[in-house]
Amino acid sequence: MPDSSIVILVGGEAGQGLVTIGQLMAKALVRAGYEVVVSQDYQSRIRGGHNTFVIRTGLDVFHAPCDKVDILVALNAETVARHKGQLTPSGLVVADVDIDTTGLNALRVPFRTLAPKVVQDNVVALGVLGQTLCKDIGLLEQLLREQFAKKGQEVIDQNLAVLRAAYAWVKTQDHGFACLPSAPAYPAERLMLTGNEAIALGALAAGCNFCSFYPMTPGSSVALTLAEHAKFMGTVVEQAEDEIAAANMAIGAASAGGRALVPTAGGGFALMCEAVSLAGMLETPVVFVVAMRPGPATGLPTRTEQADLNLVLHAGHGEFPRAVFAPGSIAECFSLTHRAFAMAEKYQSPVFILTDQYLADSLQNAGPFNTDGLPEIPGPLLEPANPATYKRFALTADGISPRVIPGFSTALVVSDSDEHTEDGKLTEDLAVRVQMVDKRLAKGQGLAAEAVPPSLFGEEGPNGSKDVDLLLVCWGSTLGAALEARERLAEQGRSAAVLHFGQVWPLVEGQFLPRLTAAKRTVCVEGNATGQLARLIRQETGFRFRGQVLRYDGLPITAAYILRGLESIL
């Protein structure tokens, strides 16, 4: 179906309240039953600079940003200059009367007349937007009441008056912008949250009760979300002195019975690599969230990229098993985080969730998340069958040894980062060394057997191998853009399917290779410059992609970007 979404871009300097406008408008739209995808673009500074908050909304389901702008809410003149080129032919600019909008279809808002105070400018903008889209003022009134609840009735009333003035003013203007079509009443309660918030909720649903972290954009908001809810959930959240401490604290906590999460970004994760190896050796379940941003080094701290797959795949010296998840949507941020904890606990291994700045910060409608249907993750083992003979690293067929938590029985739990015997003590017996390597790697077989298969969208025949002209392969947050590209291609009469890897390690050839070889053309779409998933697939299976669409300018991949890339390949 053709793209019926509309895009609202709110732009201005950091500190002008554009996020408040955007968040309230997005929430109003979600409550009114619309689909919403927000992408945030901000600079690494607290005040000033040029930042945008982009809401894509409509009735059709989509999960990606796009490049066009239908309504440009410009809080400063720079926003008009930068973004007027993206305006659609019927596009509308909303800006203060003092901002030059010559030649553009504009609502020139008398902010100083409508709002007595500058701090209320965002409420004016909200009201102008609401009336332009023909949305019931009651929705926004309710949101303002919630927003200002703590500030008292007087502040609420002042803001409601500003909102009503803005609505009334727009009604006197002839802007010609078409109303958003009405949304059907939505049957279930829907949430609006970011990818990182969904990861935090998924962790809580998995019984995560410990989080150690060192602040780094765009990973921090996972920890901040857990901290925000700690008073209800009891989660122990500790800001460590550095990333090395954060990772080692998590290992200590997990060893003593906590269920531990460590969120970070690529650079911070680089500091944690030795601890990842320790978790592999001590067979300690720890879930790491690595929210990717462009590197190397400090790179583009507030932009997006998918370039840390190689880092996470190979993090830590020595050989030990791991699993790496790469959620493609807000819903998968929740469900795959739960899965990550289940795998970490069962296989007593470090497990990773790869997300990126776009998905981490993108507000979208999602859920509600059903916690009843989640598989139960067993709690820690407090007492072994026979405490006197307990061996932490007992050799077993599947490599999984009963992991007892110290202090709850007379069993002694001994674990050593040196190569160790079954009872956990240092050894240089080389035959034992071989047994222990084999034991640890045996758990990798289990992780592979339980790997989440890649999801196929479109053109699936009865045997799952029907030919398609084009198979777009992607991982992580690129899913939404790939699905939308597929729809655009269908409009052009081209059959395409999408194969999305929500788990990128272990790769199980049988789960995807037949589909790759059955497709006439295969193109791998990734947010990095070297095609890391494509290389990984080639390394594991020998399969070579026909083409690649790669993006590494710091912006999220969109359908239009993929289509442009395909032009030179197909």
Added chain:
Amino acid sequence: MVTAEDYGTFDTAWCPGCGNHSLLAAMKQALSGLGLAPHQVLMVTGIGQAAKAPLYMNCNMLTGLHGRSLPAATGARLANPELTIIAESGDGCNYGEGGNHFLAAIRRNVDLTLVAHDNGIYGLTKGQASPTTGKGQVTKAQPFGQPSEPFNPVAVAVAMGAGFVARGFTGEPEHLAGLIQQAFRHKGFSLVDVFQPCVTFNHVNTFAWYKQRCYKLGPEHDPRSRDQALAKALEFGERIPIGVLYANDRPAFGADLPTLKLGPLALRQPDFEALRGVMRSYL
């Protein structure tokens, strides 16, 4: 009744005459003297000859990475408020590789005891200067003499207002066991820096060198006085004081944290009702 024998006797990889032997004995004496059974104790160590200590006694053990015993011990403490948690490692591990964690542990004041084997040399890597090696001391790695000033862990701890700061000497094992016991009783972070001569690689700070200089602090020293404590912590030369240098009643980390009052993490169940409430905040 718990006795030192409950902690077992093991062959060690330490050199004959190493100070570690007496420290191990003092540790077992201190633990059993408090009636603590091996399963109630978690010893978290880093890497080095000192970090091998829990291999030679019965207890729960987590030997992790060089320099990282304090963060791992901190994590364990936050997960379980009931275990007796000891971080034990050498001067290189705690004051060199893990220096930032040492400062953070004092600030955080989590309830655990750091026993630092301080022999002024790297033993396991065969004789390079450590953070507490004296200036000018010649080693294979510092042939022109160690060029940097030594780190003074007890003075730093006192300056930062650590809750319990003691210094012991393996040549005074009874006294040392007493210091370790007092450290265990202290609620909050406690430091016991232990002179533990390396017979193989440190030919300056020998057993005789310490024996000649160390003297026990007497009743005239008031460990509640930070000024006196700092003066004693800085005394390092012809005479070196051992004993409790400094103590105060800073509340331990978490005394006012609601998330830590809910008991050991291992005993908690996921609260789905609370989680549904949290999810409603995103409507």
